[in-house]
Amino acid sequence: MSSHTYSISDLARELDITTRAIRFYEEQGMLAPERRGLERIYTGRDKVTLKLILRGKRIGFSLAECRDLIELYDPRGDNQKQLNTMLGKISERRLQLEQQLLDIQQMQLELDTAEERCLLALEKSVKDQTITE
Structure with missing residues (x-):
């Protein structure tokens, strides 16, 4: 995976979701970005995780099912x-x-x-x- 990092707004823009949605997945324990002061720093793995969550939601998986699949990765x-x-x-x-x-x-x-x-x-x-x- 690349060492490229993303801000929350970068990820939101790239994946066409809101920053609020990203924070929600973080609150659910599905993402754990690094922190630099108040800024969240996301990795390529976080981006892949978000893509898996969004794909799972599109095909009707619950958040728990998405979490199970991500944990197996x-x-x-x-x-x-x-x-x-x-x-x-x-x-x-x-x-x-x-x-x-x-x-x-x-x-x-x-x-x-x-x-x-x-x-x-x-x-x-x-x-x-x-x-x-």
Whole structure:
């Protein structure tokens, strides 16, 4: 990893996130920047960690799941354990999404039925009204 360092505003700009988000991940113990007075100094590893967090969030992982995956990362190893864990979590997430999709489709059918009943009731109400007039 490079020895390049970043300020909080550099990272925020590069990753298109707010400095507040970066401070939040620091409060959660997922980042531990060095300090020079009040200034936070982030490393290349911190940048990679943030990228992993953001990618995990995009695919629906919880912060705890992101933390687990990051803790498995070993810059000196082949990261097979991390990769296998990631594959397992991807599979779990895919199953969750498939179930959510089925739930959404079922809800759409129920909405269609409710809409149809409302339209029929309105139609009947209009007919009944014109008959009594």
